[in-house]
Amino acid sequence: MNSLILSVGARFLTGLFLLFSLFVLLRGHNSPGGGFIGGLIGAAGFVLYSFAAGVEDARRALRVDPRAIGVWGMAIAVLSGLVSALASLDPFTGLWLILADLALSTVLVFDIGVYLAVFGAILTLVFALEETV
DSSP: OHHHHHHHHHHHHHHHHHHHHHHHHHHHTTTTOOOHHHHHHHHHHHHHHHHHHHHHHHHHHHOOHHHHHHHHHHHHHHHHHHHHTTSOTTTTTOOOEEEEEEEEEEHHHHHHHHHHHHHHHHHHHHHHHHHHO
């Protein structure tokens, strides 16, 4: 597209979308949000950028094949669920590691995996659809 306003605005908004998607991801453990909606918001930023600059520029800005992001996300999500099985608990049971005032959980790792899987899947789909048009 040849719109100066859209191309400049898309560059600015893509960063904001990604930042907000990380906020939603991290907020989602105890409040509404999480990996799925965070991944959708992050992907929407790159979709907007691809509308403004084209798929090739969006792929170059992403720097990683979106299919690889999705596969890594699925692997992280599944592995976070299997950690509890190693502790002789039901699969996907939440486990926490407390370090000083910081609580890390398998639930957060699972949400990160879902974030990456959704992000990669949506971008793979949209980029493929845009390339065929």
